[in-house]
Amino acid sequence: MPRRESPLQSEMLQGTLDMLILQTLVLGPAHGHTIAHAIERGSEEVLQIEHGSLYPALHRLEDRGWIASFWGTSENNRKARYYRLTPAGRKQLTAQTARWEEVVRAIGRILKPAAE
Amino acid sequence: MSWRRYFRRAKWDRERREELEAYVQMESEHNLARGMSDSDARAAAQRKLGNGTQIREEIYRMNTIAWFDALCRDIRYALRGLRRNPTFTLVAVLTLALGIGASTAIFTVVNGVLLRPLSYPQPRRLVRLWETLPKRSIYRNVINAWNFLDWQSRAQAFEGMAAITTSQTINLSGGGEPVAVDGAAVTTNFFDILGVRPEIGRTFTAEEGILGRGQVAILSHELWQRRFGGDRGVIGRKLTLNGGPVSVIGVMPAGFSFPKVPAGIWLSLPIDHSPLWEGGRFLAAVARLKPGVTVGQADADLKRVAAQLSKERPGFDQGWSAEAAPMLADTTGDVRTALLVLLGAVGFLLLIACSNVANLFLMRGAERYREISLREALGASRRRIFSHLLTESLMICVLAGTLGLGLGEWGLKAVLALLPQSVALPRSESIVLDSRVLACTLALCVLTTLIFGLVPLIRAGRSELQQSLRVRSRAASKGIRRAFVCVQVAMALVLSVGAGLMARSFARLAAVNPGFDTERVVAMSLSPAGRYPNAQAVAGYFERIVSEVRSAPGVESASTIQFLAMESESRSCFTPPTDGPLPPVSVQPSAMFSVIGPDYFKTMGIPVERGREFDGHDGLGSPTVIVVNAAFAKKFYPGENVVGKKLMICWTSNLPNPAEIVGVAGDARHQSMADAPEPTIFVANLQAPTFGNLIVRVKGDPAQIERAAVAAIHKVNPDQAVAKIRTLKEVVDDSVARPRFQSALMLVFAGVALLLASIGVYGVASYSVAQRTNEIGIRVAIGASRGDIAKLILREGALMCGIGAIAGLAAALGLTRFLASLLYEISPSDPSTLATVCGVLIASAAIAIALPVRRATRVDPMTALRYE
Numbered sequence: 001m002p003r004r005e006s007p008l009q010s011e012m013l014q015g016t017l018d019m020l021i022l023q024t025l026v027l028g029p030a031h032g033h034t035i036a037h038a039i040e041r042g043s044e045e046v047l048q049i050e051h052g053s054l055y056p057a058l059h060r061l062e063d064r065g066w067i068a069s070f071w072g073t074s075e076n077n078r079k080a081r082y083y084r085l086t087p088a089g090r091k092q093l094t095a096q097t098a099r100w101e102e103v104v105r106a107i108g109r110i111l112k113p114a115a116e
Numbered sequence: 117m118s119w120r121r122y123f124r125r126a127k128w129d130r131e132r133r134e135e136l137e138a139y140v141q142m143e144s145e146h147n148l149a150r151g152m153s154d155s156d157a158r159a160a161a162q163r164k165l166g167n168g169t170q171i172r173e174e175i176y177r178m179n180t181i182a183w184f185d186a187l188c189r190d191i192r193y194a195l196r197g198l199r200r201n202p203t204f205t206l207v208a209v210l211t212l213a214l215g216i217g218a219s220t221a222i223f224t225v226v227n228g229v230l231l232r233p234l235s236y237p238q239p240r241r242l243v244r245l246w247e248t249l250p251k252r253s254i255y256r257n258v259i260n261a262w263n264f265l266d267w268q269s270r271a272q273a274f275e276g277m278a279a280i281t282t283s284q285t286i287n288l289s290g291g292g293e294p295v296a297v298d299g300a301a302v303t304t305n306f307f308d309i310l311g312v313r314p315e316i317g318r319t320f321t322a323e324e325g326i327l328g329r330g331q332v333a334i335l336s337h338e339l340w341q342r343r344f345g346g347d348r349g350v351i352g353r354k355l356t357l358n359g360g361p362v363s364v365i366g367v368m369p370a371g372f373s374f375p376k377v378p379a380g381i382w383l384s385l386p387i388d389h390s391p392l393w394e395g396g397r398f399l400a401a402v403a404r405l406k407p408g409v410t411v412g413q414a415d416a417d418l419k420r421v422a423a424q425l426s427k428e429r430p431g432f433d434q435g436w437s438a439e440a441a442p443m444l445a446d447t448t449g450d451v452r453t454a455l456l457v458l459l460g461a462v463g464f465l466l467l468i469a470c471s472n473v474a475n476l477f478l479m480r481g482a483e484r485y486r487e488i489s490l491r492e493a494l495g496a497s498r499r500r501i502f503s504h505l506l507t508e509s510l511m512i513c514v515l516a517g518t519l520g521l522g523l524g525e526w527g528l529k530a531v532l533a534l535l536p537q538s539v540a541l542p543r544s545e546s547i548v549l550d551s552r553v554l555a556c557t558l559a560l561c562v563l564t565t566l567i568f569g570l571v572p573l574i575r576a577g578r579s580e581l582q583q584s585l586r587v588r589s590r591a592a593s594k595g596i597r598r599a600f601v602c603v604q605v606a607m608a609l610v611l612s613v614g615a616g617l618m619a620r621s622f623a624r625l626a627a628v629n630p631g632f633d634t635e636r637v638v639a640m641s642l643s644p645a646g647r648y649p650n651a652q653a654v655a656g657y658f659e660r661i662v663s664e665v666r667s668a669p670g671v672e673s674a675s676t677i678q679f680l681a682m683e684s685e686s687r688s689c690f691t692p693p694t695d696g697p698l699p700p701v702s703v704q705p706s707a708m709f710s711v712i713g714p715d716y717f718k719t720m721g722i723p724v725e726r727g728r729e730f731d732g733h734d735g736l737g738s739p740t741v742i743v744v745n746a747a748f749a750k751k752f753y754p755g756e757n758v759v760g761k762k763l764m765i766c767w768t769s770n771l772p773n774p775a776e777i778v779g780v781a782g783d784a785r786h787q788s789m790a791d792a793p794e795p796t797i798f799v800a801n802l803q804a805p806t807f808g809n810l811i812v813r814v815k816g817d818p819a820q821i822e823r824a825a826v827a828a829i830h831k832v833n834p835d836q837a838v839a840k841i842r843t844l845k846e847v848v849d850d851s852v853a854r855p856r857f858q859s860a861l862m863l864v865f866a867g868v869a870l871l872l873a874s875i876g877v878y879g880v881a882s883y884s885v886a887q888r889t890n891e892i893g894i895r896v897a898i899g900a901s902r903g904d905i906a907k908l909i910l911r912e913g914a915l916m917c918g919i920g921a922i923a924g925l926a927a928a929l930g931l932t933r934f935l936a937s938l939l940y941e942i943s944p945s946d947p948s949t950l951a952t953v954c955g956v957l958i959a960s961a962a963i964a965i966a967l968p969v970r971r972a973t974r975v976d977p978m979t980a981l982r983y984e
Binding site: 036 | 132141165167168
C-alpha cells in the first residue's frame with residue numbers, strides 16, 4: 001500500500017527513480033548496491049539518492065512485473081539479491097523514456113524559447 | 117500486492133533484512149577500500165542506507181492487504197472480547213443457535229414439501245384431475261373410468277392425461293419368501309405424461325393397455341435393488357404377482373415416485389369403454405397441460421366436458437363436475453396449513469431470540485460507552501469502531517449459525533422421527549438440507565446480526581464523546597430494552613396460545629372413543645396369492661385362512677374386513693325397493709360400504725345392538741343380507757326397527773338384490789378419529805368376496821400372536837405374503853400422528869419461547885436493579901421499606917409484562933383463526949386456553965423477576981452509596 005504523500009510530487013519522483021533503475025538494469029542483472037552506485041555514477045553524482053529508498057522502489061517494480069529477482073553471489077562471494085529486467089520492464093522503459101524525452105523537450109522549449 | 121506474499125510477509129521481511137544487511141556489508145567494504153576506519157566505514161554505510169527499519173516497514177506495508185488486515189484484527193479483538201465475557205457469549209450464542217436451529221429445521225421441511233418443485237421435467241405444467249359433486253360439497257373425488265376416457269378424448273387443454281389406481285398390496289412370490297409389495301396400475305402413457313424415462317428397459321406400449329395383453333410390470337429402482345440386487349438381467353424375467361405370471365420390462369430411476377401412491381411395481385391399467393369399467397369411481401389422474409395453457413383454462417375446459425357427460429349419462433353423472441388443480445399444491449394441500457403454522461411459530465421464536473440477544477448487546481453496549489469513548493478519544497475513526505462492533509456481533513452470529521445449523525440438522529432428524537413411516541409427510545423424500553436452506557440460514561444469520569448488532573451501533577453512533585466521558589449514560593437504552601421485552605412477552609404469548617390450543621385439541625382427539633377395541637385386536641393385510649377362477653374360490657380361500665387362524669393358539673376370534681378403519685373407505689348408493697323402475701344412481705342416497713367376514717363385530721369389540729351379525733351360513737347361494745350401523749338406522753329410519761327391511765344396494769353385480777338388513781351394529785369411527793361415525797352398510801365377505809385385512813382378537817399379549825397367525829396362514833398357502841401386522845392401537849395412533857406431531861412441536865417451541873422471554877425479563881430487571889443500586893441505597897437510607905423497594909422493581913416488570921401480554925392477546929386473537937382448520941372440537945379463541953396460557957406466562961414472568969427483586973431488597977445503603 002503506497003503511503004499517502006502529495007500525489008504530484010511522489011509520482012514524479014517515483015517515476016523518475018523507476019526509470020533510472022530500469023535503465024541501469026538494461027546492462028544486465030545487478031544487486032541493490034550496484035544499482036545505487038550506478039545511478040550515482042551515471043549522473044556524475046548529480047542525483048544523490050538515499051540508497052535506502054531504492055529498496056521499496058525495487059519491490060514496487062517487481063510487484064508490477066517489470067523486474068524479477070533472484071538470490072545470487074556477489075563479486076566478493078557474498079549472498080546478494082539480484083534484479084533483472086523482464087520483457088515487460090523493457091517495454092515500460094522504452095515507453096517511459098520516450099515520454100520523459102517529450103517532457104524534457106517541452107520544458108526546454110518553454111525555458112529556452114526559440115531564438116527571437 | 118498479492119495474497120501469496122501477504123501470507124508470507126514474515127519470510128519476505130526476513131529476506132529484506134538480509135538484503136539490506138548485504139548492502140551495508142558491501143558499502144562498508146567499499147568505504148574500507150576508500151581508507152575509512154572499521155567503525156566509520158560501517159556507520160557511513162548505515163547513514164547512506166538511511167533508516168533500515170523504516171524501509172522494511174514500507175515494504176511490509178506494500179505487502180499488506182489493508183482491509184483484510186483490519187478485518188483480521190477486528191476478529192481477533194472481537195474473539196478476545198467475547199472470551200473475556202464467557203457468560204454473555206454463551207447465552208447469546210446458545211439463544212441465537214436455538215432460534216436459527218429451529219428455523220433451519222422447520223424451513224428444511226417447508227422447503228422440501230411445499231417449495232421445491234416436483235421432480236419431473238416442467239413440473240408447472242402438471243395438474244391433477246378430480247371429479248366433484250358440488251351440491252354435496254364433495255371435491256377431489258376419484259374418477260370413473262368411462263368419464264376419464266371421455267375427458268381424454270374431448271378435452272382440448274391437455275397434452276395428455278394418465279389415470280392411476282390407488283396403491284394396493286401385491287403378493288410377490290416365487291423364489292424365496294413371499295412378500296407384499298405396494299403396486300399401482302397406470303394407463304400406458306403415465307410415464308410419458310410425467311416425462312420420466314426408465315433407468316433400464318422400457319415403459320408400456322399402447323398395446324399393453326389392452327385388457328389381457330398387459331402381463332408386464334415395471335419395477336421401482338428401490339424394489340429392483342432390494343429384491344433383485346440391482347441385477348440388469350431382471351428385464352424379461354417372469355415374476356409371480358398375485359399368483360399370475362408377469363414379465364419385467366423396465367426399471368424406473370432411483371427416487372421416482374408418484375405422490376401418495378407408494379409403488380414398487382407398476383402394472384398397466386387396461387381401461388376401455390367396456391361395461392366392466394362403466395360404474396364406480398376409483399381412479400386418480402394426472403395430466404400435462406399444453407404449453408401456454410393456464411390451470412384456469414384447463415379447469416374450465418374440463419368442466420365443459422364434464423357438463424356434457426352429466427347430460428349424456430344423467431343416471432350416473434347427474435350433478436357431477438370436474439376440476440383441475442396444480443399438482444404441487446394438490447399434493448401438499450393437506451399439510452400446507454400445518455407447516456406454515458409451524459414456520460410462523462419458529463419465526464416468532466427466532467425473533468424472540470434476536471431481541472433477547474439485542475438486549476444483551478444493549479446492556480453490554482451501555483457498559484462499554486467509556487471504552488468506546490476512550491478509543492474515540494485516542495483517534496479511532498467512527499468507521500473503525502463501527503466495524504469493530506459489527507464484527508463482534510458477526511462473530512456471535514457465525515458461532516450461533518454454525519451451532520444452529522448443527523442443531524437444525526439434528527432437529528430435522530428428530531422432527532421427522534416424530535412421524536411414523538406410514539404417515540410420513542407427502543414428498544418427505546425431498547426434505548434435505550439443500551443450497552436454498554443453507555442460503556436461508558445464512559440470510560437468517562445476516563438478518564439477526566443486523567437486528568441485534570445494529571441497535572447498539574446506532575446508540576454508539578449517537579454517543580457524544582464529551583458527554584459520555586463525563587456521565588455514565590444510565591437511562592440511555594432503557595426504552596429500547598423495555599420495548600424488546602414487551603415484544604418478547606407478546607410473541608411468547610402468541611406462540612403459547614397456539615401451542616395450548618393445539619395441545620388441547622390433540623388431547624380431545626386422543627380421548628375419543630373409536631367405538632372398537634384397540635388393545636387386543638391385531639390386523640394384517642393379505643393380498644391375492646393365487647389365481648381364483650371365481651368368487652366362490654376367493655370366499656373358500658378366505659374361509660380356510662380364517663378358520664385356520666381362529667384355531668391358532670392365543671386367538672379368541674378372527675374375521676376380515678376389506679378396508680381397515682382409519683386407512684381407507686368406500687362409498688356406494690342404495691335405495692328402498694320400489695314397484696316401478698329404480699331412481700338413477702346419481703340421485704340415490706349414499707352410505708359407506710364395508711365388506712366384512714363373520715364374527716367381525718365380535719372380533720372388533722363392537723356391540724350388535726339388534727338382530728345378528730354375519731355367520732358362516734351367509735354364503736354365495738343364500739339370500740343377500742346386510743348389517744347397518746346405528747348411525748344409518750338413525751339417519752334413514754329414525755324411530756323404526758330396521759331389522760328385516762330390504763334395500764336395493766349398488767355393489768358388485770354378483771350380489772343379488774334386494775338385500776335384507778339382519779342386524780344393527782354400534783357406531784364406530786372408520787374414516788378418522790376426528791369424524792363422527794357415518795351411516796354404513798356392511799356387506800358379507802362370503803357373499804361378495806374380496807381381499808383385504810385379517811383381524812384377530814387375541815387372548816393375551818398381541819405381540820405373541822404374529823408368528824402363530826402367520827404359521828396358520830402359511831398352512832393354507834405358503835405363498836401368501838402377510839404384511840403390515842399391527843395392533844389397532846397402532847393403527848389409531850398412526851392416524852393421529854400428524855396432529856400429535858404438530859402439537860408436540862408447537863409445545864416445544866412455546867416452551868423455548870417462554871424460557872427465552874423469561875430470560876429476557878430477568879435480564880432487563882436485574883440489569884435495572886444493578887444500575888439503580890445507588891438510587892435504591894438512597895431510598896433505603898431515607899426510610900424506604902423493603903416492600904417499597906420490591907414494589908419499585910415489580911412495577912417496572914409488571915408494566916413490561918402487562919403491555920406485552922395485552923399486545924400478545926390481541927395478536928393471538930387475530931392469528932389463531934389460521935389454526936381453525938387444525939383444531940378438533942375447540943374454538944380458536946377458547947377462553948380457558950387463553951386464561952391458562954396467561955396464567956403460565958404470569959407465573960414464569962414472576963419467577964424471572966423474583967431474583968432481581970430479592971437482590972434489590974437486600975441492597976445495603978452504605979455499600980450502595982460508597983459504590984459510586
